[in-house]
Amino acid sequence: MDKQNNICAFINCNIIDGKFENDMIKEGVILVENSDGIGKIKSLGNKNEVSIPKDCKIVDLKGKYVLPGLINAHVHLFGDGKPNSPEEVKRTPDENLKYMKSSVGKYLIKETMKKNAMAALHAGVTTFRSVGDPFYYDLEVRDEIKNGAEVGPTMLCAGPMICITGGHGYKFVSEAIDSPWEGRKEVRNHIYNGTDLIKIANTGGVTDSKKIGEAGRAEMTYDEIAAICDEAHRAGYLVASHCQSTKGLKEALRGGVDTIEHGAEMDDEVISLFKHNPNSLRGYSSLTPTFLTIYYISGLSTKYTKLTDIQLANGKIIEKRMISGFKTALKEGIKLALGTDAAMPYVTHYGTWKELKLDVKYGATNEQAIMIATKSNAEILGIDKEVGTLEPGKFADFIAVDGNPVEDLNYLGNPYMVVKSGNILEKTNDYIIPEVEELIKGLDNNL
Numbered sequence: 001m002d003k004q005n006n007i008c009a010f011i012n013c014n015i016i017d018g019k020f021e022n023d024m025i026k027e028g029v030i031l032v033e034n035s036d037g038i039g040k041i042k043s044l045g046n047k048n049e050v051s052i053p054k055d056c057k058i059v060d061l062k063g064k065y066v067l068p069g070l071i072n073a074h075v076h077l078f079g080d081g082k083p084n085s086p087e088e089v090k091r092t093p094d095e096n097l098k099y100m101k102s103s104v105g106k107y108l109i110k111e112t113m114k115k116n117a118m119a120a121l122h123a124g125v126t127t128f129r130s131v132g133d134p135f136y137y138d139l140e141v142r143d144e145i146k147n148g149a150e151v152g153p154t155m156l157c158a159g160p161m162i163c164i165t166g167g168h169g170y171k172f173v174s175e176a177i178d179s180p181w182e183g184r185k186e187v188r189n190h191i192y193n194g195t196d197l198i199k200i201a202n203t204g205g206v207t208d209s210k211k212i213g214e215a216g217r218a219e220m221t222y223d224e225i226a227a228i229c230d231e232a233h234r235a236g237y238l239v240a241s242h243c244q245s246t247k248g249l250k251e252a253l254r255g256g257v258d259t260i261e262h263g264a265e266m267d268d269e270v271i272s273l274f275k276h277n278p279n280s281l282r283g284y285s286s287l288t289p290t291f292l293t294i295y296y297i298s299g300l301s302t303k304y305t306k307l308t309d310i311q312l313a314n315g316k317i318i319e320k321r322m323i324s325g326f327k328t329a330l331k332e333g334i335k336l337a338l339g340t341d342a343a344m345p346y347v348t349h350y351g352t353w354k355e356l357k358l359d360v361k362y363g364a365t366n367e368q369a370i371m372i373a374t375k376s377n378a379e380i381l382g383i384d385k386e387v388g389t390l391e392p393g394k395f396a397d398f399i400a401v402d403g404n405p406v407e408d409l410n411y412l413g414n415p416y417m418v419v420k421s422g423n424i425l426e427k428t429n430d431y432i433i434p435e436v437e438e439l440i441k442g443l444d445n446n447l
């Protein structure tokens with residue numbers, strides 16, 4: 001819908017401000033001031049505390065529950081959750097690469113990316129971070145959405161990952177470096193091209209593995225990681241790393257990586273580096289598990305995921321490691337983010353809310369899961385002055401749901417209303433992919 005200019009009062013709602021310091025605000029009012037299509041929270045509180053100006057637009061939320069918009073710290077925009085099409089599977093890797101770089105390929109990939117971004121927003125994900133997409137297409141999509149007439153999500157984009165020659169994502173979603181100085185040069189390239197952060201792959205991954213044990217193999221050397229982190233931090237950029245083994249964790253954290261994506265078993269040195277990391281940008285590092293992707297990979301036949309038996313076996317190894325890392329992080333008070341790895345087989349951009357349920361399955365409370373997906377994610381991504389909690393001065397990014405999500409996270413699955421920067425999104429279910437839903441129904445019931 002078009003961007004608005006007005007003052008708007010959202011009334012008659014239960015407000016979960018996301019700070020979890022006080023009780024939920026009953027019979028709440030959120031006053032939003034829109035200017036040039038950007039709406040910020042002017043005030044919020046119980047109806048007796050907030051005075052509603054005359055001529056103000058009123059939106060009656062009919063007793064719904066309002067909470068901060070969800071943030072997804074780990075997505076890829078190039079895929080919508082449907083596994084590779086038969087044409088893609090038939091083409092050789094070189095043919096696929098040629099297609100992706102062609103003008104038709106680029107156009108179609110960018111269209112998919114835009115659709116995915118909007119699917120996320122309509123499902124209540126008001127901000128997300130893309131951490132590895134081909135050829136900087138994500139930056140183009142980010143800028144086109146930002147400058148477009150339609151209201152879009154806030155997007156933080158990494159551009160392509162940085163890996164070693166032959167490493168995770170090589171050629172398709174990663175640029176290769178093979179020395180510390182090549183690492184520095186690639187960081188400079190990324191910053192010049194306008195990325196919001198740097199994403200590296202310091203270990204191998206599941207979906208392009210060809211040998212058992214390749215996922216999690218320490219690929220990038222400590223010297224390369226340290227050079228990349230130093231270069232990025234000099235310019236104030238955070239570094240995220242795809243990392244799936246204890247050895248990889250040690251090298252990444254020692255080198256200064258700020259956010260560890262996926263994770264693995266932690267020993268004492270790893271735990272202490274997460275909490276106090278002298279080489280990180282802010283003195284600590286955080287963990288982003290991505291359970292949903294591994295849940296579908298291990299729960300569905302390779303007939304559907306289009307993975308090889310080796311990739312499936314690697315996925316099951318990584319699943320155990322990720323669960324172990326998350327449990328340790330919860331116990332030790334390591335800062336946690338929430339991500340889904342959307343684009344992987346059956347992980348849709350509108351399915352982010354399910355990751356909260358998996359956090360709970362592995363030991364978090366509902367309240368903790370909500371906090372990880374909102375306040376904690378905002379802090380980790382460095383955007384907590386703008387989003388993550390509902391407070392005066394922050395963007396009016398919130399969702400209204402039918403029941404109390406602290407009691408039942410399922411309410412997050414179908415928001416009654418999504419508000420992005422004060423703009424009410426028109427409700428639609430057009431983004432739902434029926435063939436994906438049909439196949440994951442059983443697994444989703446066991447979340």
Ligand SMILES: [Zn+2]
Nearest residue numbers: 074076131341
């Ligand atoms: Zn990923």
